[in-house]
Amino acid sequence: GRTDAGALAHSHRIWPSDSMDPMQRFDVMKHVSSLLPPALIGTHVGASPSSTSAARLPLSTRCIVALQGHMGLELNPQELREEERSTVQRWTRFFKAERESLSHADFYYLDIDEPSLDAVLMFNASMSGGLLFVLRRGYPQNAQPPIIRLPACVSGKQFDLELLNPEDGDFVQHSSAWHEGGVWPISGDVLQLAGLRVPCLRYGHCALIKLGPWASPNTQQS
Structure with missing residues (x-):
């Protein structure tokens, strides 16, 4: 009941919720993104503790979740x-660089075999790229993080895979090499059929994984 479609006749964006708690916002976006594109949804980086829930969550999580809509800041820089x-500046620069692609992305909410994790893929089919968000909203239930399979939109494509915030990951005994950063080529068929083992995350942290259009070695040299 925060707004309705009629508000778009009078405004460039709408505000989907008074809460900027990223845990709550992740749930809110599941519903509002089924009706509106990201460019029309105001998503701000709030302060800690949250003004609505009193939750104290990492600034990186607050910034990353805000990337799902039209990112803004609602905190006191002083x-x-x-x-x-530096964290705010980093993710603000990233949003500006990716804003055009994100504004035309489709949302795909993914099933994970662990209730304490949520994942959403924002994928721009015309640019053959997207961002995968994995949010740890509860304590781990298994020694290894689960494997998630991406939707059919990635099939038949080649990507450069990159975990953009490896510093937010936690130690796991048998972690994958890509969890430590760097760009890794991978096929969309592998992501859809075999899946991707997500990074081990501490409670309240969010991993951001970029799927960029694959740059062949010949393209990189030119």
Whole structure:
């Protein structure tokens, strides 16, 4: 009941919820994104603790979840420490670079065999790329994080896979090499049929995985 479609006759964007708690926003976006494209949905980076839920969640999580809509800031920059300021600047620059692609992306909410994890793929078919968000909203139930399979939109394509925030991952005994960063070529068929083992995450952290159009070695040299 926060807004309705009629509001778009008077505004460029709508505000889907008063809560900027990223856990709650992740759920809100599941519903509003079925009706509206990302460019029309205001999603802001809030302060900690959250003004609505009192939750204290990492600044990186607050920034990453805000990328799912039209990112903005709703906090006092003067209260940020230097490393926090750098985090906000980093993800703001990233949003500006990816804004055009994200504004035309489709949302795919994925099934995971672990209730304490949520995942959504924002995929732009015309640009053959997207972002995979994996949010840890509860404590792990297994020693290894689960495998998730991506939807059919990735089949038949080649991607450069990159975990953009490996610093937010946690230790796991048998982690995959790509969990430590870097760009890794992978086929969409593998992502759909075999799946991808997600990084091990601490409670309240969100992994952001970029699927970029595959750059062949010949293309990179040219």
